[in-house]
Amino acid sequence: MKIFTDWRDLPQDARGAAVALGNFDGVHKGHEAVLRALHGARPDLPRAVLTFEPHPREFFRPQDPAFRLTLAAERAHALAALGVERLYQIPFDAALSHLTATQFVDEVLHAGLGAAHVACGADFAFGHRRGGDVAFLAARAEMLGMGLSVVPQLCDAEGPVSSSRIRRLLQDGYPERAAALLGHSHTIRGVVVHGDKRGRTIGFPTANIALGRHLEPLRGVYAVSTVIDGARVTGVANIGLRPTVGGTEPRLEAHFFDYEGDLYGRELSVALHAFLREEQKFESFQALKAQIDTDARTARAFFGPRP
Template sequence: MELIRGIHNISPAHHGCVLTIGNFDGVHRGHARVIKNLVDKAQHFQLPAMLMTFEPQPQERFLGDRAPARLSLLRDKLQLLEELSVERLLCVNFTQSFATQSAKTFIKDLLVDKLGVKYLVVGDDFCFGKGREGNFEMLKAAGKEYGFSVVSTQSFLVGSHRVSSTAIRAELALGHLEQARRMLGHPFVLTGRVAHGQKIGRTIGYPTANIALKRKVVPVRGVFAVKVYWQDSDIYEGVANIGFRPTVQGQTCQLEVHLFDFDGDIYGQRVEVELVAKIRDEQPFESLDALKKQIVNDANDAKALFSNDAS
């Protein structure tokens, strides 16, 4: 898959495509249906299947810390989209100037002149341009004028349900990982690089890998049974805490993972942490001794879960 970083990197060779536009947060089963249709149309027209997305996501630009938690960072999204046979990903820098251009400029300059769109799939609630003046009806009218088809994502439901990133966030917030997995079509995974932490876990006999989440808002909180893997590694089972670590006055939301039967050095390694089951909510403890006792219980609960899954 070719990644085009920014409108300024669109070249004449990129003219001519079938296109879909959106955040595609989580790249869930609903997204997969849309992309399958796009890939089929691309083969029909013998054109590349292209997806346009935005960094930051529009709500992050407008709402800041009040924006919904992301299900996937750009790096994770790239991997999932490549698996679905997207040929080109245009990642648009969602700046103030881009957000305030006119809807007609977006259509004529970007969709028609630069990309040469032949077939376009967007949500029927898709709005764009200054003051959100552009909408689905305007795109359909432009399609008739410039010679491209416009289709709504509403046409591609999963069963009778509309799978949404919002619904998945709600299930994750409740700790319903299996329900979220069914809608995603893949496990929910957090990724990041292992960094040096305060090493408090080591002092109480439970060393942890500290993973910077690089997110303003995290969609899950609590203690989880997890599977962890990195490039060329085995899959390791473990227990993880996602939260602010109130017992040690943590200030930022962090992912800490204790791996079972592992004592290697993975500092600097980029890891994938698959959440398997929620064990409990995060809570403060009166002392490190009380925290250690709870970690023992959490580890035992996670091991029991994995043991039951294996039997």
């Protein structure tokens, strides 16, 4: 997949695609439905996605708590896995936020990307103060000779599949239910940084990843997995502040079973599979060690015997 970070002055071979529109946070089953409709409408064209970085909500409300399900690298990885060949990852800034709906369609989609066909969800809104909706897009696209697919929101027995619903499930401690809507386990991607190295003194060395702009799931212990050098590795992780040792910044602290390599400085994508218990403060480091032993056994049991 090729990634472009501007809509202006694109090379000719980067224009003329079928383009799905949206934030694609989480790249969930609803997003998959939009991409399927796009490809079904124009299977002869390259599949592309137009999205924004940062997320518009981050731009307009920077004081809000972190809420992203996927940051740019993980989102790109997930879209590529769904067959997207071009990603137009447009910087969302003051200038873009002031484009009218007409300017967005005319200048970005038509003149910039040369989009031959676009697809979006039925609730897609765009342009300054969200002045454009799908009815406006349909009329303008027809005028400019672009095809349009408006995809109804995907629903299950409990309602629409959406990024906000997935966020609530993760914050309530249901990663397996979130995975059912995502179509894959929720992941937190980041670079492994040095911690306080207490874990290795009790036989549980950990890989520490700052949550940064990721949504913070319910604080507690999870059964997790990652891929290291092409092999899947399972483990147990704590997400939160680590109150027993006086932590102040939320982070993911993962111990991977039967792995002894050096992970410092490496980027990992850690998948959350099951919530085991809430985070708690222990009276002593020894009590914490005993609980980690129990958590590790529980996580190993969740994943089953090694092949």
